[in-house]
Amino acid sequence: MKTRDRILQASLQLFNECGEPRITTNHIADELDISPGNLYYHFRNKDEIIALLFQQFEKRMETALQAPQRRVPNMEDMWLYLHLVFENIWEYRFLYHDLDNILGRNRKLRTHFRRILERKVATAATICQGLADAGIMTATAEEIAALAQNIAVVATYWLNFQGIRASGSTQDSDSAHLALGVYQVLSLVAPFLNGEAQELLRQLSREYLS
Amino acid sequence: MKTRDRILQASLQLFNECGEPRITTNHIADELDISPGNLYYHFRNKDEIIALLFQQFEKRMETALQAPQRRVPNMEDMWLYLHLVFENIWEYRFLYHDLDNILGRNRKLRTHFRRILERKVATAATICQGLADAGIMTATAEEIAALAQNIAVVATYWLNFQGIRASGSTQDSDSAHLALGVYQVLSLVAPFLNGEAQELLRQLSREYLS
DNA sequence: GTCTATATAGGGATAGAC
DNA sequence: GTCTATCCCTATATAGAC
Numbered sequence: 001m002k003t004r005d006r007i008l009q010a011s012l013q014l015f016n017e018c019g020e021p022r023i024t025t026n027h028i029a030d031e032l033d034i035s036p037g038n039l040y041y042h043f044r045n046k047d048e049i050i051a052l053l054f055q056q057f058e059k060r061m062e063t064a065l066q067a068p069q070r071r072v073p074n075m076e077d078m079w080l081y082l083h084l085v086f087e088n089i090w091e092y093r094f095l096y097h098d099l100d101n102i103l104g105r106n107r108k109l110r111t112h113f114r115r116i117l118e119r120k121v122a123t124a125a126t127i128c129q130g131l132a133d134a135g136i137m138t139a140t141a142e143e144i145a146a147l148a149q150n151i152a153v154v155a156t157y158w159l160n161f162q163g164i165r166a167s168g169s170t171q172d173s174d175s176a177h178l179a180l181g182v183y184q185v186l187s188l189v190a191p192f193l194n195g196e197a198q199e200l201l202r203q204l205s206r207e208y209l210s
Numbered sequence: 211m212k213t214r215d216r217i218l219q220a221s222l223q224l225f226n227e228c229g230e231p232r233i234t235t236n237h238i239a240d241e242l243d244i245s246p247g248n249l250y251y252h253f254r255n256k257d258e259i260i261a262l263l264f265q266q267f268e269k270r271m272e273t274a275l276q277a278p279q280r281r282v283p284n285m286e287d288m289w290l291y292l293h294l295v296f297e298n299i300w301e302y303r304f305l306y307h308d309l310d311n312i313l314g315r316n317r318k319l320r321t322h323f324r325r326i327l328e329r330k331v332a333t334a335a336t337i338c339q340g341l342a343d344a345g346i347m348t349a350t351a352e353e354i355a356a357l358a359q360n361i362a363v364v365a366t367y368w369l370n371f372q373g374i375r376a377s378g379s380t381q382d383s384d385s386a387h388l389a390l391g392v393y394q395v396l397s398l399v400a401p402f403l404n405g406e407a408q409e410l411l412r413q414l415s416r417e418y419l420s
Numbered sequence: 421g422t423c424t425a426t427a428t429a430g431g432g433a434t435a436g437a438c
Numbered sequence: 439g440t441c442t443a444t445c446c447c448t449a450t451a452t453a454g455a456c
Contacts, residue, residue, distance in 0.1 A: 003421075021231065021311055024449055038422050040451060100307040101231055103374065110377060117375050146397035149371075150364055153394070157367040161359075164313065165327050167320060184363070187356035191401035213439075234431055248440050250433060 004042045006032055011049050015094035020050065020102065047106060054109055057092040061116055064088055065123045072130035075186075075200045079208065082155065082185055085120075086178040089159055096160055117152060124148035124155075128189070137192040147188060154185050179208050214252045216242055221259050225304035230260065230312060257316060264319055267302040271326055274298055275333045282340040285396075285410045289418065292365065292395055295330075296388040299369055306370055327362060334358035334365075338399070347402040357398060364395050389418050 010031045014023045025046055029036045043049050064084040073081065089096060095113075103110040125148035131137040132144065139147065158181040166172075183205050190201055220241045224233045235256055239246045253259050274294040283291065299306060305323075313320040335358035341347040342354065349357065368391040376382075393415050400411055 019311060019314060022314075025451085026449075034421095035423050036450090037424075037452080041421065045450075097310040098308065100370065100373070101229060101311065104229060104232075110374070114374055114377065117371070143397070143401070146394060150360070150394055150398060153367055153371045154360055154363050156371060157363055160310065161327070161363045161366060163310070164320070164324055167324065184356060184360055187353070188360060188398070191353070235433085236431070244439095245441050246432090247434080247442075251439065255432075 003032075003034065003038070007039060007042055008049065008052055012053055012092070012094070015050075015053075016092075020094045020098050050102065051106070051109065053092065054095065054112070057088065057095060058112055058116065060088050061085070062119070065116075065119050069123055069126050072134050072136075073127060075197060075204055078127070078186065078189075079182055079204055082182040083178060085155055086159070086181045089156075090174060090178060093159060096156070097163075117156065120152040120155060121148050124151040128192075131189075131193075131197075136194060136197050137189070138194065139192045143192070147192070150188055151185055154188060155181070158184055176209075183209060213242075213244065213248070217249060217252055218259065218262055222263055222302070222304070225260075225263075226302075230304045230308050260312065261316065261319065263302065264305065264322070267298065267305060268322055268326065270298050271295070272329070275326070275329050279333055279336050282344050282346075283337060285407060285414055288337070288396065288399075289392055289414055292392040293388060295365055296369070296391045299366075300384060300388060303369060306366070307373075327366065330362040330365060331358050334361040338402075341399075341403075341407075346404060346407050347399070348404065349402045353402065357402070360398055361395055364398060365391070368394055386419075393419060 007028060011023070011028050014027060014031060025039055026036050028049075029039045043052075064081065067084075068077065068081045095102060099113075103113055125144055128137065128139065128144045128147060132139055159177065162177055162180065166177075186201060186205070190198055193201065217238060221233070221238050224237060224241060235249055236246050238259075239249045253262075274291065277294075278287065278291045305312060309323075313323055335354055338347065338349065338354045338357060342349055369387065372387055372390065376387075396411060396415070400408055403411065
């Protein structure tokens, strides 16, 4: 494996574990048993490492958010799509733990992250409108607009919220946290669903939350 | 006004404007035209300033969260209570912009903030249960549990979310942002309300969002 | 590509005079 | 209470040898 890629991988891991602001370029070099100078041969600076990691994150997130727009998804589709989103957030959680700080230092990242949020809201709205058109849910345009934004908020910050609430307690497995997030987001949609879809959702929740 | 208090005030302002990690003790001293040494006469270190500000925040937040537990509130009560919460978050927004970072450096703050989140969830659940008992809304215990957590998430992170989304656009007034947050939280509750309460809520929204 | 050594800068914090 | 001067430490980043 190339040193450049090892640096990216180690950075991601350390950032996720300790928080990006606490990890210096020296820490990263130490972790890999290379010299700080070597690190700077491969990257101009720390920001460039962050930008590269962000790019990976963005690419995966865009894929995850485009998929559901192609057709009206059923409940299980939605569960899986959302799980993909949460997995991606989890793997790049360092971004979310110091979001304003990181975005505040880099205009490009800010713009791109804003675009991701817009797309999250838009995707949520599109899906809900599709469900409404298909008679699976009932909601006015106003309700869908507010709902889509709330979906985006919970789908963005749930892991942060849960991370603070759960700190100190015996930690459940990561995947349990993600599934809980999916459940919370879908419970935003639930009250608008017709009886049949609501029942399907309840079954799915029992199945996946275990 | 005592120097000690001026330091606290200026710190809060600078932290809110630029983010706590970017503001050094020297910046604070500069802003007040006092020497760094003088600042350290009044405070052992930067963390002590943050801890004091947090204490102010916590006190106000606890008051705001206790009030609604006393009786079953009507829609307008809820609007006003929520507005108080959002105002408080807004005035101490620096905490929210680097939440994990700040809480990660100080165990006591972490514990206390976790307590605030717990109380947010608990208060939301109590209110919803009260509304359900009074026949104003209809929801199962499961639904209320999920709802209360979502209320807490949106009531905690809405301003962060909106801050990223709105960055670059012509900024609306602060109070408009707060009202929008209140609206978003109440729209979580709306689908569970009976027709009459829903209509009341719609009227309130039109009135306050203007 | 990788290392060692080092320059530079800035932030946190203290000592001691006034 | 306040100031000046300063110290220490750490983080980023570079230069030049190998």
